[in-house]
Amino acid sequence: MSQPLLKVVNLKKHFPVRGGMFSRVLARVKAVDGVSFELGKQRTLGLVGESGCGKSTLGRTVLRLHEPTAGQIFLDGDDICTLDREALKQRRRDMQIIYQDPYASLSPRRLIGQTIQEPLDVHKIGTPEERKKRVEELLDIVGLRKQVLSRYPHEFSGGQRQRIGIARALALNPSFIVADEPVSALDVSVQSQVLNVISRLQREHGIAFLFISHDLAVIQHVSDDVGVMYLGKLVEYSDSGSLYRDPKHPYTRALMSAIPIPDVRQRAKRIVLAGDIPSPMNPPSGCPFHTRCAEAMPKCSQVVPPRVNAGSAEKPHYVSCHLYEYSPEAPA
Amino acid sequence: MSAPTNAATSAATLPDEHHESIWGKAIYKLRRDRAGMVGFAIVMAYFIAASGVWLGIWGTHWSDVEGPKWSPMSSEFWFGTNIIGQDIFQRAIYSTKTAFEIGLVVAVLSTLIGAVLGALAGFFSGTWIDAIILWIKGVLDSIPFYLFVAAVAFALQDNPYAMHVAMISTFWTTTGRLVRGEVIKLRNFEFVEAAKAIGVPQITIIFRHILPNTFHILLVQATIVFVAAIKSEVILSFLGLGVQDGVSWGLMISESTLEVLAGYFNNFIWASVLLFGLVMAFNMFSDALQDALDPKKVAAP
Amino acid sequence: MTDEVAKTLLSVRNLVVEFDTRFGPVRAVDDISFDIFPNETVGIVGESGCGKTVTGLSLLRLVPSPPGRIVQGSIILNGNDLVQLPENDMAQLRGDDISMIFQEPMTALNPVLSLGTQMTDVLRQHRKMTKREARDVAIDMLAKVGIPVPEKRIDEYPHELSGGMRQRVMIAMALSCNPKLLVADEPTTALDVTTQAQVLEQIVELQEEFHMAVILITHDLGVIAETCQRAIVMYCGNIVETGTVEDLFERPRHPYTKGLLESIPRLRDERIAELPIIPGMVPDLLSLPAGCRFADRCKYAQADCLQTPPRLESSGDTGSGVACYHPLN
Numbered sequence: 001m002s003q004p005l006l007k008v009v010n011l012k013k014h015f016p017v018r019g020g021m022f023s024r025v026l027a028r029v030k031a032v033d034g035v036s037f038e039l040g041k042q043r044t045l046g047l048v049g050e051s052g053c054g055k056s057t058l059g060r061t062v063l064r065l066h067e068p069t070a071g072q073i074f075l076d077g078d079d080i081c082t083l084d085r086e087a088l089k090q091r092r093r094d095m096q097i098i099y100q101d102p103y104a105s106l107s108p109r110r111l112i113g114q115t116i117q118e119p120l121d122v123h124k125i126g127t128p129e130e131r132k133k134r135v136e137e138l139l140d141i142v143g144l145r146k147q148v149l150s151r152y153p154h155e156f157s158g159g160q161r162q163r164i165g166i167a168r169a170l171a172l173n174p175s176f177i178v179a180d181e182p183v184s185a186l187d188v189s190v191q192s193q194v195l196n197v198i199s200r201l202q203r204e205h206g207i208a209f210l211f212i213s214h215d216l217a218v219i220q221h222v223s224d225d226v227g228v229m230y231l232g233k234l235v236e237y238s239d240s241g242s243l244y245r246d247p248k249h250p251y252t253r254a255l256m257s258a259i260p261i262p263d264v265r266q267r268a269k270r271i272v273l274a275g276d277i278p279s280p281m282n283p284p285s286g287c288p289f290h291t292r293c294a295e296a297m298p299k300c301s302q303v304v305p306p307r308v309n310a311g312s313a314e315k316p317h318y319v320s321c322h323l324y325e326y327s328p329e330a331p332a
Numbered sequence: 333m334s335a336p337t338n339a340a341t342s343a344a345t346l347p348d349e350h351h352e353s354i355w356g357k358a359i360y361k362l363r364r365d366r367a368g369m370v371g372f373a374i375v376m377a378y379f380i381a382a383s384g385v386w387l388g389i390w391g392t393h394w395s396d397v398e399g400p401k402w403s404p405m406s407s408e409f410w411f412g413t414n415i416i417g418q419d420i421f422q423r424a425i426y427s428t429k430t431a432f433e434i435g436l437v438v439a440v441l442s443t444l445i446g447a448v449l450g451a452l453a454g455f456f457s458g459t460w461i462d463a464i465i466l467w468i469k470g471v472l473d474s475i476p477f478y479l480f481v482a483a484v485a486f487a488l489q490d491n492p493y494a495m496h497v498a499m500i501s502t503f504w505t506t507t508g509r510l511v512r513g514e515v516i517k518l519r520n521f522e523f524v525e526a527a528k529a530i531g532v533p534q535i536t537i538i539f540r541h542i543l544p545n546t547f548h549i550l551l552v553q554a555t556i557v558f559v560a561a562i563k564s565e566v567i568l569s570f571l572g573l574g575v576q577d578g579v580s581w582g583l584m585i586s587e588s589t590l591e592v593l594a595g596y597f598n599n600f601i602w603a604s605v606l607l608f609g610l611v612m613a614f615n616m617f618s619d620a621l622q623d624a625l626d627p628k629k630v631a632a633p
Numbered sequence: 634m635t636d637e638v639a640k641t642l643l644s645v646r647n648l649v650v651e652f653d654t655r656f657g658p659v660r661a662v663d664d665i666s667f668d669i670f671p672n673e674t675v676g677i678v679g680e681s682g683c684g685k686t687v688t689g690l691s692l693l694r695l696v697p698s699p700p701g702r703i704v705q706g707s708i709i710l711n712g713n714d715l716v717q718l719p720e721n722d723m724a725q726l727r728g729d730d731i732s733m734i735f736q737e738p739m740t741a742l743n744p745v746l747s748l749g750t751q752m753t754d755v756l757r758q759h760r761k762m763t764k765r766e767a768r769d770v771a772i773d774m775l776a777k778v779g780i781p782v783p784e785k786r787i788d789e790y791p792h793e794l795s796g797g798m799r800q801r802v803m804i805a806m807a808l809s810c811n812p813k814l815l816v817a818d819e820p821t822t823a824l825d826v827t828t829q830a831q832v833l834e835q836i837v838e839l840q841e842e843f844h845m846a847v848i849l850i851t852h853d854l855g856v857i858a859e860t861c862q863r864a865i866v867m868y869c870g871n872i873v874e875t876g877t878v879e880d881l882f883e884r885p886r887h888p889y890t891k892g893l894l895e896s897i898p899r900l901r902d903e904r905i906a907e908l909p910i911i912p913g914m915v916p917d918l919l920s921l922p923a924g925c926r927f928a929d930r931c932k933y934a935q936a937d938c939l940q941t942p943p944r945l946e947s948s949g950d951t952g953s954g955v956a957c958y959h960p961l962n
Contacts, residue, residue, distance in 0.1 A: 050825035050826060050827060050828075051796075051825050060525075063529060065525055065528060065529055089531040092529065092530065092531045093531075096529060096530075097525075097526065097529050099522045099525075099526065100522075101522055104521045104522045104523060105521075105522040105523050105526055106523055106526075107523045107527070107541045108523070108545055109541075109544035109545055109547075110540070110541070110544075118527070118530060118532065119530040119531070122530055122531050122532050123531060157914060157915075158681075159914070160914075165526075168526070168530075172530070187680040187681055187852065188680060188852055188853075188854070188893060188896065188897055189680060189892065189893060189896050189910070189911045190680075190914075191896075191897075191898065192896040192897070192898065192908035192909065192910045192911075193910050195898065195908055196907050196908055196910060199906065199907060199908075203906070214825065214826060215898065216900065217897075217898040217899045217900050218898045220898075220900060220901070220904065221898050221901075221904065221905070221908065240904070244900065254827060255826060255827065256900075258826045258827045258829070258830040259826060259855065259900070260829075260830075260833075260853060260855025260856045260858065260859045261855050261858060261859070261899070261900075262854040262855045262857075262858050262882065262894065262897055262899060263858060263882065263899075264858050264878055264879050264882045264883065270830055270834075272827075272830055272831060272834060273827050273830075273831070276795045276797055276798065276828065277795070277825065277827075277828075356655075357655065360655040361655075
């Protein structure tokens with residue numbers, strides 16, 4: 001059995017909230033609270049959820065841009081949590097990130113050329129001429145012209161800046177990229193352009209992606225596997241086809257029904273959730289979703305549902321919900 | 333497969349004609365600010381005067397006793413002479429050089445120190461680095477300025493730069509505080525995290541990525557400190573702690589206190605007018621500069 | 634003629650809004666005309682820079698000026714031309730006859746004033762009431778927008794509420810004087826999908842209850858499909874197509890509308906390799922082409938499209954129209 005590119009085991013990231021005279025810890029924001037998944041080589045895992053679910057924090061923690069509170073992260077079999085600073089800097093070449101906000105993710109006072117070339121400079125890859133050539137190659141891959149190199153970020157539109165961010169992330173030839181809502185801040189007609197760039201990277205360059213988004217349609221377009229997050233926990237996790245054909249978790253179902261569909265014939269019956277998303281500082285007991293779940297049972301407020309495979313051994317479909325606990329469905 | 337890319341690329345025209353730089357926008361706004369432009373023109377006039385003194389073109393006879401004491405304004409002595417018989421005009425012109433010297437040295441150095449310490453404090457905010465820098469800032473801010481200068485002057489035993497040292501040591505704190513605040517804000521932007529993700533070392537992140545985004549603050553602060561330095565020098569001259577080996581408006585004013593009592597105002601008036609002129613003009617320019625560089629004031633949505 | 638006048642609630646004709654930039658004046662809204670009828674929900678849809686937000690702001694004369702200004706056109710509401718109205722009279726209308734809600738509820742609500750204060754301020758501004766009466770009306774409004782325990786929450790501050798709640802408070806404030814027209818500028822864009830669903834439902838319910846017309850400004854075609862009866866599509870300061878939502882989605886006539894509908898990522902049965910795209914970018918408002926502004930991105934463009942910009946041609950009295958020399962369908 002081939003080793004997954006990325007394996008995350010019971011990852012937790014808690015942020016202490018300090019206050020009071022001596023900066024005591026008043027509470028903990030459990031942004032990521034025990035998440036496990038695997039990412040295969042050249043595969044894309046989509047992480048979907050709404051604000052406060054922890055998906056962005058998860059993406060950054062996996063790259064150790066936040067230090068994990070607990071858990072393990074295996075990149076090609078090596079636990080990167082145990083690496084020292086120098087070794088980590090080396091491993092960074094394999095894992096990169098592209099951001100949601102095209103206006104904040106590029107250094108405003110640096111030329112585009114400097115920004116894209118920086119990773120090569122920092123890791124001292126090749127000669128200066130070779131680096132310049134590589135930068136031009138990268139521009140080609142993302143579909144930008146050479147003239148952009150001598151300009152500043154503010155001269156470009158959101159879509160162009162995202163492409164620049166992608167070029168920067170590709171510079172070190174990473175084996176996987178964390179894409180944190182890369183198209184959410186873009187205009188609709190530009191979203192598809194940038195998504196096509198990403199699709200091409202998947203197909204032609206074999207880059208694995210951890211693709212984070214709140215948009216189920218976008219996730220479906222790019223992902224092989226999908227994980228649904230709610231309040232720091234992964235509530236459903238399966239391959240993309242199974243998830244969209246047969247969403248099992250009540251939250252996933254509600255999420256799917258809530259998307260406004262640009263189709264007049266399908267005014268879908270909407271599952272409107274009651275209440276608001278609870279604060280990650282004070283998550284509900286038991287299953288985090290029970291406060292808004294139409295199918296909640298008494299057990300749901302007391303016991304955290306374990307992860308169960310409601311699919312088959314070859315095509316697992318993991319769900320953390322008491323509805324599936326005792327009767328895993330027969331494989332389709 | 334690559335057709336969509338080409339279509340996207342070729343049609344992705346860059347706005348070649350309307351290449352807009354950050355400074356370009358600022359200069360445009362500045363040019364439309366009448367008060368600011370007038371201020372700038374006046375400051376330039378002073379600067380030319382000071383340059384002339386530096387180059388030895390004029391103002392060289394500031395210490396020569398050339399004429400009778402208290403001679404009135406005439407074609408020979410444009411501003412008249414002072415109690416010793418020195419040409420007030422020469423002294424006043426020479427003082428522009430003094431003013432710019434103090435202003436520039438103090439402004440540049442205190443801004444540099446404020447930028448560096450502020451950036452370090454902001455980036456490492458919450459840690460001991462920040463704590464120490466804040467503590468130093470707090471201490472310096474609590475010492476009454478003129479007391480501090482007196483102490484420094486004493487410690488440096490009449491070194492002509494005692495005054496500069498004292499001013500720089502205290503004026504950097506405001507710049508430092510502003511930079512620190514801005515850096516704390518910028519630190520959370522994604523481009524900083526992106527640099528970290530690439531493996532850029534922290535010091536490089538601070539000085540190459542973050543600090544350049546504070547230039548608008550630094551520029552405005554430098555102009556404010558320039559004016560503060562000139563004004564402080566006046567008081568220092570009264571205390572005898574000012575310029576030692578030259579003449580300044582402050583010195584002239586303090587010298588003229590006796591003359592005024594005797595009814596001779598030329599020294600006092602001209603020194604004050606020139607001082608006031610530069611300070612006023614620089615303030616007007618500084619305000620306009622601040623408005624022009626304010627990132628929140630956008631021209632169009 | 635009088636029938637038509639009686640029917641329309643709001644009538645915009647030849648509106649032009651300019652902004653000063655260092656390269657010269659730019660027309661964010663360039664000669665648009667449309668009507669709004671009572672009790673209907675109309676969407677104004679387009680991407681950034683198309684002028685939809687400026688249009689919304691113009692209706693309430695809230696365009697920041699300088700650098701912007703209305704240089705031409707009329708906005709007739711109840712027989713009054715809002716463009717010509719003196720500011721004092723306009724202030725009377727705002728909140729009373731015509732109201733607006735914005736995208737970012739945190740910045741639209743004053744963080745240092747309690748909800749009660751802000752709401753009663755609005756009420757007492759436009760109606761003669763005592764503080765007590767205003768407070769009662771405010772509590773009532775909060776209940777109507779679905780805020781639980783409104784008599785307690787009315788004394789809370791904006792930061793104590795979630796984004797969805799704040800948005801609802803803003804809606805409550807906007808509706809408290811029962812305006813005939815509500816302009817909603819991207820009201821749910823900053824909200825989560827599940828909260829968005831709640832807030833949109835709320836707007837639809839309230840619209841029925843209060844008998845008002847709603848102009849919903851958004852870039853999200855899905856939201857338009859779900860909540861609006863008619864829609865206006867804007868591109869680069871112009872209106873390129875208007876019509877009922879059914880017509881727009883099933884039989885789009887303008888190539889931009891069609892391209893937009895095709896390129897949105899949506900749930901499909903099969904995963905596709907590449908999404909259809911509209912190639913190129915929105916043109917720079919400072920260097921607009923001579924002809925149709927969409928021509929250089931349009932796969933149906935022909936020679937006449939490049940000469941002069943097409944005008945909006947209306948057909949029928951449903952207010953549908955398209956600005957294209959070679960409309961589809």
